[in-house]
Amino acid sequence: MRNEYVPVIGLETHVELLTKTKIFCSCENRFGAEPNTLCCPVCMGLPGTLPSLNKKAVEYAVRAGLALGCKVATVSGFDRKNYFYPDLPKGYQITQHFTPICSGGSLETPEGAVRIARLHLEEDAGKLFHNREDATLIDFNRCGAPLVEIVTYPDITSPSQAADYISALRQVMLFCRVSDVKMNEGSLRIDANISLRRPGEPFGTKVEIKNINSIKFMEKALAYEIERQTALLESGGVVMTETRRFDEKSGKTEPMRTKESAEDYGYFPDPDLEPLLLSDEYIEGLRLTLPQMPEELKSRFISDYALSNEAASRLVDSPDIAELFLKSAAGLDNTAAGLAANLINSSPAEAVTVRPERLGRLAEMLNSEEITFTVAKTLLSELSSSDFDPAQAAKERNLTAIRGEELKKLAKEAVKASRKAVRAYLGGKKTAVMAVVGAVMKASGGRADAEKARELIIEIIENESGGDSDS
């Protein structure tokens, strides 16, 4: 029997760091500004200008590296990568070729760990716009924005694992707060290397797919390459070393340039920058400030607050949400914490702007049945735009839950008014009771607990009908 080809995939990910200023000058580092407004002689590469290293960029790179379990080098350095391109004003990019700031490390995916070879600091280039017939336009705003490039070993064996790796990487970058990793804004960009081989055989010839800007496109591009290379190999052809790009419209990859004459970047240590020396104290100090990573937090939410796997997973979608939960759940018992989690997950975008103690209070009020979930959600929504004391507001605005005799009275009235639904219920259509519950909810203005109301209504109906229901 013939062995199937298996893909061997390695990813190079560029992550833009969220420092206030660029890596080698004091220009603002920001996406979306008017073209060529965030530039100075240094990032424009004017003669005589020199780079001065932004220490924040170093700090962010170290944080990112530590979060990925990398070893941080106490001695690294900056090198020049020489090539001509209109978006590269100096004619070289300052990067770390010979000695990266971080190496080693790994990220877990459901299909296994992906080892990280290196993480290094470098500067971004400008952006070209080819949307005019007569000219190419250049925006130099991005020139000199700090980047880390994270390079994996070829450990990835499927497009879906590649997607899982990028998702996990995005989350880690978000949680250590070094990048906003917005793929649509280019603050996370992927180059994928892929080759095929039969199990046990040496690596095949690899193809690089450059500048992929979404996880979905990456999966499609890799799937297409597997198909293309398989067909090529099975028909007796050979895969060429080349750089390809993914065409979003056709869903296919197409050649950019062959690497037959491999580019020679003439790398050499940048004489304008001193070696980057980091003390163990500095590195360990940053390790201490590192927040818990999403996987860790998720298991902590499950074990400490007895949250469901799903609720915990949703809370670690973003570091702000996770932090909000941690703060608002402080001092709550598990039931109340669970209610806080439900409230947050019901509308995370609103919750994230609410003060944690307010959210905690809402959860407590829910837990003691002072308010219903519906009311809690309304208050949460209001709290997202203006701060107030929810307990006081509930009292003043008569939003406290309707319970006991009051609820019983509403239920009786609703049963009386909904004969048709009651008949249907007694006739065996159990769901008909929900119409009566709806009437109670309406009459209470959302202040009744739906589940309690349902129980009462059933009790009333069954009592009235003399208990001859067949339930």
Next chain:
Amino acid sequence: MDITTMTAAALSKELASGRLSSTELVSAELRKIKDNDDDSAFITVCADEALKAAGEADRRRADGKVLSFLDGVPISLGDNIMTKGIKTTCASKMLWDFVPPYDAAVVEKLKSAGLVIIGKTNLDEFAMGSSTEAAAAVAAFMTPLALGSDIGGSLRQSAGLCGVYGFRPTYGAVCRYGLAAVASSMDTVGVIARSARDVRLLCDIIYGEDSRDASSINIKLTESEKPGFSSMSFALPDELFADADKNTISAAEETAAKLAALGMTRKTLRLPSLKYALAAFIIISCAEAASNLARFDGVGYGYRTGSYDDMNELFENTRGEGFGQEVKRRILLGGCALSADFREKWFFKAKAAAALIRAELDKALSDIDIIVAPTSANPAGNKTSGNIFETDITLFPASLAGLPALSLPAGVYGGIPTGVQLISARRRDGLILYTAEILAETEAER
């Protein structure tokens, strides 16, 4: 007395006494340039700006708000030092119309000390080869002070040949921000003046650490460097006299005799690793230049070719038309030295050789205070073709090891001025400047 022949220190005294105004001084220098500069020592003469600055200096003096000892004294700058609003060409077609939007760090310092920038002097394209004109402008009395760049020593060489002082500070002592980069690991701003004292006065103004240049360091030229000569020593290493003619040797021996007369001990010194100096200098300087000059691509600023159909033609034609022969030759050599095939064999080997030379000089200079060497081994036969391969080895030790080196005038032989270098350990700039001052004083007393 013709004021244009005076030292900056003497001019400063005249200005302070009120016998001379900065406007008069600057006008006299401008006349000198106008009448005599047929050989184009200057690329740009900043007559209007200089007279305006001189007027401001005179007003400050009248108000008692003098900015420094050299307030109101004129100075010329090599045209590879960026001046805001004043064309800075690096003597290249590539930057023929380039007007920098910023001042070099050193220009900021000059301006805040009140010096008057009188013009921008010519040089070989991108200072590759010689920058004779900075020294010539001082020697021809067009300016009392000049700044140029010292990469492989052309500033010292031309000072020697012009009979003036030429000083290369310790690497990093003067911020490089705004000096068009050629060989970054060796580029320094250098000083030309008529006396060692003038050199020191100017260095006092332009020295200082600056966060814009990672290699910049703080060196104070304090009085404490005033040498106690009896505990000091000097040496004339054989390797730096290998090609020296007899006039050069006797000029250096005369300087040695004066140092000995001050009480310094003469020691012997061998620097065998200097046999690698020329090769190391060529490879490192060309490699760094190839990378530094890559920015001139016709995209953002500077010369752009008139004919191109695509990106690569834009680059090729712009650079093909914009650079001269010597620059292209060095870029090609440098690119080759950095290529994957030659990087280990050439570039890294050259860096290792430079490290060896540096270590050898550091060791020597931990024992010996001053190295005495010819500025040019054979001044009479000196070719100023700019051909790097024909340059004297005498200039490279300071460049490769980042040491301070002063070329001082040491007599005229057969009508050609001869220079002698004093070289000391890094950061001991004060030592050689004071020593040269004292040598000049004893000379004057004789």
